[in-house]
Amino acid sequence: MKIDSDFLPEKQCIVIDIGTKYTKFGFATEHSPRCIIPTCCEIDGTPISDIYTCKDVQTLTLALTNFIHMLFYKYALVAPKDKKVIIVESLLSPTTFKEILAKVLFITYEVASLCFVPSHCASLFTLGISTGLVLDVGYKEAILIPVCEGVPVLRLWQAMALAGQTVENQIKTRIDIGQLSPDESIDNIAEDIKARTCFVTSLKRSKILATGQNVEPKTSDVEYHINGERSITISGDIRETVHDVLFEENIDEMSITTMILETIINSNVDTRLKLAENIVLIGGTVMAKGFMSRLKEELVEKLKSPKYNNLKITKFKFHIAPAFENYIAWLGGSIFGSTNNLNILSQTRENYINENFVPDWPTTFTRQKIE
Amino acid sequence: MASYMFQKTITSICTCGLQKLLPDLFFCRHCLTLRCDFCVSHEIDTTYCPHCFENLSSTEAKHKKNRCASCLECPRCFNTLSTRSYSRTPEPKKPPQKMYYLLCLFCNWRSHEPSIPDQPTSSGNWPVNKNPNDGRILDLINHYKSVSLKEVFDKQKRNTKHYGRNYMHFLEKFGLNAMMARKRAGLPNFHSDGTGFSTSEISPAEAIENVPELPINIFEDIVDLKQVSTLEQRFATPELQAENTDDLFPIRKHLRVKHSLRCRVCEHNVVKPEYNAVKFKIKHLAYYHVPEIKIIKCEPLVAGKWSSLILKLCNPAQISTAVRFEKLDLNTINIIREPRRLEGEDLIATPKQLPEPIPIVLELHGDIMVPEGEIKIAARDDTAEYDDTNEVNTDNDDPKYVYWRKGNKVALKFEVKPSENLKKNENLQLGFVMHFMYMDTMLHVINQKQPQTVLVPINILLNLPNSL
Numbered sequence: 001m002k003i004d005s006d007f008l009p010e011k012q013c014i015v016i017d018i019g020t021k022y023t024k025f026g027f028a029t030e031h032s033p034r035c036i037i038p039t040c041c042e043i044d045g046t047p048i049s050d051i052y053t054c055k056d057v058q059t060l061t062l063a064l065t066n067f068i069h070m071l072f073y074k075y076a077l078v079a080p081k082d083k084k085v086i087i088v089e090s091l092l093s094p095t096t097f098k099e100i101l102a103k104v105l106f107i108t109y110e111v112a113s114l115c116f117v118p119s120h121c122a123s124l125f126t127l128g129i130s131t132g133l134v135l136d137v138g139y140k141e142a143i144l145i146p147v148c149e150g151v152p153v154l155r156l157w158q159a160m161a162l163a164g165q166t167v168e169n170q171i172k173t174r175i176d177i178g179q180l181s182p183d184e185s186i187d188n189i190a191e192d193i194k195a196r197t198c199f200v201t202s203l204k205r206s207k208i209l210a211t212g213q214n215v216e217p218k219t220s221d222v223e224y225h226i227n228g229e230r231s232i233t234i235s236g237d238i239r240e241t242v243h244d245v246l247f248e249e250n251i252d253e254m255s256i257t258t259m260i261l262e263t264i265i266n267s268n269v270d271t272r273l274k275l276a277e278n279i280v281l282i283g284g285t286v287m288a289k290g291f292m293s294r295l296k297e298e299l300v301e302k303l304k305s306p307k308y309n310n311l312k313i314t315k316f317k318f319h320i321a322p323a324f325e326n327y328i329a330w331l332g333g334s335i336f337g338s339t340n341n342l343n344i345l346s347q348t349r350e351n352y353i354n355e356n357f358v359p360d361w362p363t364t365f366t367r368q369k370i371e
Numbered sequence: 372m373a374s375y376m377f378q379k380t381i382t383s384i385c386t387c388g389l390q391k392l393l394p395d396l397f398f399c400r401h402c403l404t405l406r407c408d409f410c411v412s413h414e415i416d417t418t419y420c421p422h423c424f425e426n427l428s429s430t431e432a433k434h435k436k437n438r439c440a441s442c443l444e445c446p447r448c449f450n451t452l453s454t455r456s457y458s459r460t461p462e463p464k465k466p467p468q469k470m471y472y473l474l475c476l477f478c479n480w481r482s483h484e485p486s487i488p489d490q491p492t493s494s495g496n497w498p499v500n501k502n503p504n505d506g507r508i509l510d511l512i513n514h515y516k517s518v519s520l521k522e523v524f525d526k527q528k529r530n531t532k533h534y535g536r537n538y539m540h541f542l543e544k545f546g547l548n549a550m551m552a553r554k555r556a557g558l559p560n561f562h563s564d565g566t567g568f569s570t571s572e573i574s575p576a577e578a579i580e581n582v583p584e585l586p587i588n589i590f591e592d593i594v595d596l597k598q599v600s601t602l603e604q605r606f607a608t609p610e611l612q613a614e615n616t617d618d619l620f621p622i623r624k625h626l627r628v629k630h631s632l633r634c635r636v637c638e639h640n641v642v643k644p645e646y647n648a649v650k651f652k653i654k655h656l657a658y659y660h661v662p663e664i665k666i667i668k669c670e671p672l673v674a675g676k677w678s679s680l681i682l683k684l685c686n687p688a689q690i691s692t693a694v695r696f697e698k699l700d701l702n703t704i705n706i707i708r709e710p711r712r713l714e715g716e717d718l719i720a721t722p723k724q725l726p727e728p729i730p731i732v733l734e735l736h737g738d739i740m741v742p743e744g745e746i747k748i749a750a751r752d753d754t755a756e757y758d759d760t761n762e763v764n765t766d767n768d769d770p771k772y773v774y775w776r777k778g779n780k781v782a783l784k785f786e787v788k789p790s791e792n793l794k795k796n797e798n799l800q801l802g803f804v805m806h807f808m809y810m811d812t813m814l815h816v817i818n819q820k821q822p823q824t825v826l827v828p829i830n831i832l833l834n835l836p837n838s839l
């Protein structure tokens with residue numbers, strides 16, 4: 001007799017969101033990830049700091065094998081064999097990455113089924129809505145994809161290399177960190193400074209500071225200790241303006257602000273208002289203090305420019321999910337994993353071995369339902 | 372002592388193609404070949420706490436979310452916390468009461484700094500942090516669950532039309548057990564016609580226009596970095612991510628696992644730990660079977676000139692063995708990999724697809740002359756060290772190749788010639804194949820037979836430091 005999967009405790013489902021900087025990992029139906037760890041691993045003692053930059057298939061396979069091994073045996077403490085796996089991934093992640101990940105999971109680790117869930121769509125599950133303008137600002141890129149009735153509108157995607165890394169590069173150029181000993185990493189220090197001392201200032205103050213004038217009240221400086229020995233001073237101006245780079249327009253007049261407006265202007269007239277009033281911000285960089293209010297100010301300001309003032313929009317509304325922004329996409333995957341749709345939309349190992357191919361899109365087209 | 376084992380001067384190429392040190396390799400006694408971490412499958416044997424060493428069953432561990440119930444970790448520096456006590460006299464006439472708190476001996480974090488009250492028992496019912504959004508997320512999960520069930524239901528309804536009202540068929544497809552379980556849980560049953568099927572309604576999230584502004588005091592406030600948690604500290608409890616170090620909670624110690632390793636090809640265990648002990652039931656490490664090679668002397672390397680290299684081989688097995696050497700042929704190195712088996716060993720068909728072997732890409736920087744013929748190495752004998760009379764028969768040895776021998780060790784002469792274009796400070800990479808005689812002494816339950824001996828080839832790489 002068939003036993004319903006809901007009542008079978010062994011059928012655990014693991015949800016992984018492999019970010020460019022941090023990986024979120026946990027079990028489906030749980031309310032927060034078990035761990036958020038840096039996406040890095042070792043191959044024979046050599047650390048690989050960024051799995052996404054591994055270009056050749058061999059290194060990538062080894063790196064992913066080691067990384068998945070670590071996730072399962074150090075954090076999940078379950079053997080991956082015959083488990084269900086959900087990968088929350090960006091729709092723009094490279095196909096080779098996806099293919100190799102599927103191969104590692106299916107062949108090396110023999111998982112029972114695998115489902116790739118687009119992070120932008122999954123994020124909406126945490127809100128209970130089906131239409132929204134989802135902006136993911138992570139470590140490497142800001143990616144914007146509107147989702148209408150649960151379907152991502154790929155025609156309107158926008159991506160720019162404006163995210164946590166850009167801000168950290170600002171810190172590296174604007175603050176003299178000085179000589180570091182070999183066991184310190186400038187990336188870690190820049191990130192630490194960013195997360196612990198910096199915030200996103202308001203548009204008004206940013207404009208004044210950009211002209212070189214002083215603002216009142218002046219932001220206090222911070223003494224930052226490196227390794228408990230040296231101390232450097234981080235000036236108040238830098239603390240509040242390092243994030244401004246995200247809102248500065250490049251030569252094509254593009255910034256995070258205009259990405260949103262361009263998408264709205266290119267979308268269907270009927271959906272414009274709906275998108276503007278359902279903006280969902282996800283990714284770790286949007287957790288910087290003041291990000292959301294600054295983005296709103298920038299959007300309202302930009303709306304006055306001739307290019308956008310025929311948009312019949314007066315206000316922008318933002319969603320606040322019941323989770324921290326850096327794991328919203330993961331939580332969406334977890335909610336998805338608790339439903340029956342998981343069984344319908346996953347690819348099984350048998351199917352993978354027979355077809356030897358990973359569908360671009362979670363479909364039922366080539367598969368049989370998992371029992 | 373341990374560090375000499377980690378020098379990558381002499382590596383062996385595992386069957387999967389990775390270069391590994393001998394102590395990192397396993398020897399599958401059924402496939403008769405080397406295996407490494409990468410090409411065995413790992414299984415979880417037992418779960419235990421790395422601090423109190425308590426063993427937990429897998430269901431228990433799952434229930435406790437892979438955390439130890441009694442050991443706590445400092446949220447600031449992640450070392451184990453200790454419990455401290457002090458006496459307190461709540462009222463002047465009553466006897467003093469013992470109170471407990473947690474202290475980190477490394478960074479001096481104390482549990483009563485944040486909002487954790489001291490406890491009257493030493494085991495402490497230290498509060499567990501709760502995700503403030505639990506309720507909402509649960510509603511969302513239930514909503515989406517019922518939506519997807521309804522989809523299935525509607526589909527079933529469409530399908531069943533064609534079959535008429537076949538009650539059994541309907542139940543089978545829908546999952547009889549779901550219904551039974553609902554009944555048991557005291558929930559209302561689904562109506563068989565679907566009319567009463569309601570999805571649990573949730574209110575969709577409302578977007579807000581008045582987004583949270585920066586706090587007014589953020590500009591002037593003096594930032595005390597000791598009070599601001601690092602990302603690592605925040606991520607240790609993803610559901611709280613406290614920004615102020617005072618809001619950090621002690622973390623329950625994460626459990627670890629003991630692995631047992633299984634050869635992917637023949638599915639036999641290569642390593643299996645004993646439950647509840649730091650011992651092993653099965654431990655087929657290559658280190659116990661394959662003669663270990665060490666460099667004992669090497670003449671200065673000169674590009675284009677032969678210099679002699681003396682390697683010591685040590686037989687770790689209790690049975691004498693013999694070795695034969697061959698040059699490494701780069702052209703065939705990737706062709707045959709999966710080796711043969713012992714005669715009479717029941718071949719297990721491998722219906723499953725195995726990970727692809729890793730292509731070996733090598734570059735050799737010179738020529739090597741290996742000893743010819745077969746060289747015997749005596750068995751390991753732990754008493755031999757105390758026995759001076761233990762003479763080894765050296766009559767059959769060719770002095771051209773055998774430098775000396777003693778007990779289960781033999782020193783062999785090799786000649787190496789770095790190629791002309793060897794760059795300065797570049798390690799001289801050379802390789803050879805060592806075939807060693809492996810005697811299979813395992814008891815074969817199915818067909819009793821004599822122990823067999825097999826020659827097992829192993830590709831060895833030398834990485835000689837070169838300071839011309």
Ligand SMILES: Nc1ncnc2c1ncn2[C@@H]1O[C@H](COP(=O)(O)OP(=O)(O)O)[C@@H](O)[C@H]1O
Binds near residue numbers: 288
């Ligand atoms: N709580 C936080 N406060 C400030 N910045 C954060 C926080 N959490 C993450 N970040 C920043 O967000 C970036 C990572 O975001 P994430 O969404 O995890 O990226 P990805 O998914 O691309 O790995 C990093 O640059 C990190 O410094």
